[in-house]
Amino acid sequence: xxNLNLSCLMIIISLASSRLQAAKGPDLQALKRELxxxxxxxxxxxxxxxxxxxxTSTQPQPQPLPxxxxxxxxxxxxxxxxxxxxxARPWSPTDPIRLLGTQRNYLNLSFDALVAAGTSTADDIQSxxxxxxxxxxxxxxxxxxxxxxxxxxxxxxRGQANIILQIDPEGETALEAEEAYLETxxxxxxxxxxxxxxxxxxxxxxxxHPHLWDFVDQPLINGRLFGxxxxxxxxxxxxxxxxxxxxxxxxxxxxxxxxxxSQSFRNSHEDEPYLGRLHDTGRVRSVNDVLFAPRxxxxxxxxDSQTLLMGASAAFGPNGSGRDADTQIYGVDLFWKWKPVNxxxxxxxxxxxxxxxxxxxxADAFDWDLDGDxxxxxxGSEQDLNGDGIPDLLPNEILSDYGFYSQLAYGFRxxxxxxxxxxxxxxxxxRYERLFxxxxxxAQRWRVAPNLTWYPSEFSKIRLQYNFDRRRSxxxxxxxxxxxxxxxxxxxxxxx
Amino acid sequence: xxxxxPILLMKAxxxxxxxxLFAGAAHAALNVVATISDFGAIAEEIGADKIxxxxxxxxxxxxxxxxxxxGFIRLLNQADVLLEGGADxxxxxxxxxxxxxxxxxxxxxxxxxxxxxxxITLLEVPTGPIDRSMGDVHxxxxxxxxxxPANGKIMANNLAEAFSRLDPSxxxxxxxxxxxFNERLERKLNEWAKLMEPYRGTKVxxxxxxxxxxxxxFGLELAGTIEPxxxxxxxxxxxxxxxxxxxxxxxxxxxxxxxxxxKTPEYVAQASGGKIVIVPERVGGHEKAKDFFGLxxxxxxxxxxxxxxxx
Numbered sequence: 001x002x003n004l005n006l007s008c009l010m011i012i013i014s015l016a017s018s019r020l021q022a023a024k025g026p027d028l029q030a031l032k033r034e035l036x037x038x039x040x041x042x043x044x045x046x047x048x049x050x051x052x053x054x055x056t057s058t059q060p061q062p063q064p065l066p067x068x069x070x071x072x073x074x075x076x077x078x079x080x081x082x083x084x085x086x087x088a089r090p091w092s093p094t095d096p097i098r099l100l101g102t103q104r105n106y107l108n109l110s111f112d113a114l115v116a117a118g119t120s121t122a123d124d125i126q127s128x129x130x131x132x133x134x135x136x137x138x139x140x141x142x143x144x145x146x147x148x149x150x151x152x153x154x155x156x157x158r159g160q161a162n163i164i165l166q167i168d169p170e171g172e173t174a175l176e177a178e179e180a181y182l183e184t185x186x187x188x189x190x191x192x193x194x195x196x197x198x199x200x201x202x203x204x205x206x207x208x209h210p211h212l213w214d215f216v217d218q219p220l221i222n223g224r225l226f227g228x229x230x231x232x233x234x235x236x237x238x239x240x241x242x243x244x245x246x247x248x249x250x251x252x253x254x255x256x257x258x259x260x261x262s263q264s265f266r267n268s269h270e271d272e273p274y275l276g277r278l279h280d281t282g283r284v285r286s287v288n289d290v291l292f293a294p295r296x297x298x299x300x301x302x303x304d305s306q307t308l309l310m311g312a313s314a315a316f317g318p319n320g321s322g323r324d325a326d327t328q329i330y331g332v333d334l335f336w337k338w339k340p341v342n343x344x345x346x347x348x349x350x351x352x353x354x355x356x357x358x359x360x361x362x363a364d365a366f367d368w369d370l371d372g373d374x375x376x377x378x379x380g381s382e383q384d385l386n387g388d389g390i391p392d393l394l395p396n397e398i399l400s401d402y403g404f405y406s407q408l409a410y411g412f413r414x415x416x417x418x419x420x421x422x423x424x425x426x427x428x429x430x431r432y433e434r435l436f437x438x439x440x441x442x443a444q445r446w447r448v449a450p451n452l453t454w455y456p457s458e459f460s461k462i463r464l465q466y467n468f469d470r471r472r473s474x475x476x477x478x479x480x481x482x483x484x485x486x487x488x489x490x491x492x493x494x495x496x
Numbered sequence: 497x498x499x500x501x502p503i504l505l506m507k508a509x510x511x512x513x514x515x516x517l518f519a520g521a522a523h524a525a526l527n528v529v530a531t532i533s534d535f536g537a538i539a540e541e542i543g544a545d546k547i548x549x550x551x552x553x554x555x556x557x558x559x560x561x562x563x564x565x566x567g568f569i570r571l572l573n574q575a576d577v578l579l580e581g582g583a584d585x586x587x588x589x590x591x592x593x594x595x596x597x598x599x600x601x602x603x604x605x606x607x608x609x610x611x612x613x614x615x616i617t618l619l620e621v622p623t624g625p626i627d628r629s630m631g632d633v634h635x636x637x638x639x640x641x642x643x644x645p646a647n648g649k650i651m652a653n654n655l656a657e658a659f660s661r662l663d664p665s666x667x668x669x670x671x672x673x674x675x676x677f678n679e680r681l682e683r684k685l686n687e688w689a690k691l692m693e694p695y696r697g698t699k700v701x702x703x704x705x706x707x708x709x710x711x712x713x714f715g716l717e718l719a720g721t722i723e724p725x726x727x728x729x730x731x732x733x734x735x736x737x738x739x740x741x742x743x744x745x746x747x748x749x750x751x752x753x754x755x756x757x758x759k760t761p762e763y764v765a766q767a768s769g770g771k772i773v774i775v776p777e778r779v780g781g782h783e784k785a786k787d788f789f790g791l792x793x794x795x796x797x798x799x800x801x802x803x804x805x806x807x
Contacts, residue, residue: 032667152604158595183595184598185595185598185603186598186599186600186603187598190573190598191598192596192598241569241570241573241596241597241598244570245570246567246570247566247567247569247570248570249566297566299565299566299567300567301565301567304554307563307565307566307567309566337563339563341554341556341557342556342557342754342755343557343558343561343755344558344755344756344757345558345560345561345727346558346561346563413757414729414757415729457628457631457632457727457728458632458727459628491588492591492592493564493587493588493589493590493591493592494564494588494589494592495564495592496563496564496565496566
């Protein structure tokens with residue numbers, strides 16, 4: 001029946017085309033259009049027939065195009081790729097749920113687990129390791145159990161959510177909504193908006209998730225300035241792809257400045273002293289109370305095998321030390337990668353990544369006389385470090401903290417990467433430290449960390465890392481960590 | 497009387513010139529970005545001087561592991577057309593680039609997004625349950641489909657159709673080039689079939705399952721791969737097993753791409769008395785594989801010569 005229909009259509013088309021050849025003048029365009037429509041309808045019918053036949057009969061599959069007679073191709077199955085020739089068998093409950101591809105799902109789902117085992121000579125491993133996802137105890141650490149959901153929301157947005165489970169040293173499981181945002185797909189003028197809860201685009205490491213890191217722990221400078229969990233908060237971000245001959249992009253994020261994930265801003269530090277004083281989250285009183293984070297990034301292809309990506313970032317916002325206190329953080333980052341044009345599975349490669357940051361924390365004056373009675377509380381909640389019997393009064397001052405890390409990764413054969421990272425953080429001694437002594441959160445320290453990673457496949461890795469730590473007035477420490485990762489489900493494409 | 501004519505002529509010339517300028521501006525060459533060089537090569541045959549082609553993945557590199565260099569974001573941002581293979585070929589790097597490019601013309605389902613695997617019958621579409629213990633199995637089938645030269649016709653038709661849709665004023669040119677390409681391909685297919693005819697049924701080994709379409713087209717049989725499973729590097733035990741199997745089955749030809757490591761294939765060749773032939777999988781993978789026809793000319797000549805030698 002349908003074959004008959006098809007032949008009829010074919011005849012109509014051939015008639016139409018002969019008319020087309022004869023036609024002249026304005027008729028031509030109309031006829032062309034007509035012909036095009038007819039062709040499309042024929043194609044449509046052809047596809048329907050193919051689908052129908054492959055579902056119902058066992059006869060040989062129709063060939064898309066005649067092939068040369070001298071050659072016959074064995075064992076062929078219909079294509080399932082492409083929007084137009086999907087020949088799908090209905091799903092039955094006994095089938096496995098497949099989340100491998102990226103073309104037929106409304107939602108890509110993946111689960112990534114990072115666990116570590118190791119030991120350290122330090123007695124205070126939790127202050128030695130600054131990252132919330134770092135190995136933080138002797139024995140085993142569950143660093144990060146991350147469920148990622150992403151997909152196209154509709155023709156206008158893409159959505160992503162990263163839900164983290166963590167098990168702390170006390171064995172308590174914590175649930176964390178690390179990121180959940182949507183992003184526009186095609187705004188005009190090269191613009192893109194991201195809105196929701198997301199990592200601030202500051203430097204290279206802060207916006208990435210631990211499973212992409214080249215080391216088992218986060219750099220010290222990130223820990224000092226952005227805290228255990230990195231700088232992230234609810235907000236919105238606008239970015240503009242600048243029409244330059246090379247890649248360059250401008251970002252401006254506006255985010256909340258309060259909470260646990262904004263260490264240097266309006267963070268209460270769980271009512272523990274930070275920088276010698278107590279902090280208060282406070283309230284949003286004006287537009288100045290939000291966090292502004294601009295960034296500019298540019299990339300150059302130095303050759304077919306070498307790529308350079310550079311960026312400058314900043315973050316401005318109020319902090320919790322007082323009414324007019326604010327923080328400014330500045331950073332520069334650089335990433336260079338060499339990957340030869342004849343690589344096999346992405347190997348060999350050499351990459352070099354470095355970031356330097358500076359924080360200027362304008363701390364308000366602080367009176368440790370918390371109840372205002374000019375006398376020390378017997379419960380010890382008020383500080384008297386100069387020992388004059390009355391609570392201390394801290395002056396307002398600007399605290400400068402800075403540091404950098406630089407890391408080299410060498411993928412020397414498929415699946416094998418050797419890495420080396422150097423970390424250094426320090427600060428200018430502050431006036432409050434004359435009373436308190438050098439603050440451990442600000443004192444100079446450095447770390448050297450060589451490591452070796454083996455990726456049995458793209459979906460698993462085993463990493464061995466050694467850390468040498470030198471902390472001023474605390475001393476030297478040695479740590480060894482073995483990290484294991486596995487990834488289930490879809491594997492999202494990586495950013496550069 | 498004498499002066500009017502030159503003025504008229506000048507006016508006419510001016511009009512024609514401005515018309516040409518505007519026409520030039522209105523029909524500037526389509527800016528085409530191809531994920532791999534083979535799609536770009538066919539596009540050049542079809543589009544000729546009406547398009548400008550840039551390729552993301554070099555012919556010399558492993559197409560599954562291209563770095564998503566930020567420069568490609570800017571490239572895609574300015575593209576009128578994006579040619580992709582689909583079937584997860586570019587899944588590891590293309591989505592982030594397209595997302596960063598924020599270009600409405602090449603979003604999925606946009607007329608400028610051209611899927612080259614459309615209408616092509618893919619090999620090795622898994623029919624039973626699959627999981628990753630089988631290696632990196634492609635759920636949509638083997639994505640190296642451009643290596644069946646006959647698929648060139650389907651791709652040429654797809655491209656001509658897409659270019660005509662985006663640039664109707666040059667539709668006739670695209671169609672003419674498509675016909676020319678298909679006629680030449682038809683001649684070449686017969687030529688190549690004759691060249692390979694004596695070796696039908698010969699068993700060969702490849703590194704990855706990348707040459708399956710080429711083998712199927714010319715009746716060669718895949719006896720095994722250097723990789724035990726797609727994307728998994730071989731271990732000693734597997735290599736030993738492979739060698740003994742190749743000896744038993746009398747397999748003499750090992751076909752590898754230029755970017756693959758040589759150590760294991762060389763060892764296998766030596767132990768089994770076979771021969772390695774290094775042939776590019778894509779246009780640009782060798783200096784002689786300059787265009788679509790050049791790739792197959794070069795590859796088939798190499799393979800036929802080696803097969804003749806080992807026969």
